[in-house]
Amino acid sequence: MGKKTRKYSITTDLTQIQTKPKRSDFSLPPEWWDRSEGIKLPILALKEDVEATIVISKVGKRFEVRGSFTTVLQLQCDRCLEPFASPLDLEFSLILERLPQEVEAEEEYELAPEEMGVDFIRGDEVELTDMIKEQIYLSLPMKALCRESCLGLCVSCGANLNKDRCDCKATTGHPAFQKLRSLHL
Secondary structure: OOOOOOOOOOEEEHHHOOOOOEEEEEEEOHHHOOHHHOOOOOEEEEOOOEEEEEEEEEEOOEEEEEEEEEEEEEEEOOOOOOEEEEEEEEEEEEEEEEOOOOOOOOOOOOOOHHHOOEEEEOOOEEEHHHHHHHHHHHHOOOOOOOOOOOOOEOOOOOOEOOOOOOOOOOOOOOHHHHHHHOOOO
């Protein structure tokens, strides 16, 4: 069976980088983002093209990658579940190194302390779109909020408290301990 081709594949051949850095400027359309990868994240879609620049330089036996990109993510708020736009303007740097020849394809490789900041690669080509995708994942906040003052959803009726008022009786404390309120000791 043949190798699966990627619709938006941008690769760089590292053997072509010796003394002069290789610069790649590219744009990825919103359709590039594939939400069907099985990872449940708050990213719903891309609202704008990804405009990226990546420069790869050879430093000894390693490769230094410096990149930047801009886009607008459509995220889902963790409190109210509404979609919202989140601009992303990011710069990143990576160190790439080829895996040692003695390490086979599926074999585990124990990293030395000085190798902890290095991304190991197999072969002579690197996929630049994978670097961008990884950086998007790494840029996600721990809690995606449409705004810091988001009121979220009513725990009783599910109303979006940013848009609607509800007549539910507000309770304080954790629901698991509400029975203790009825005890008069």
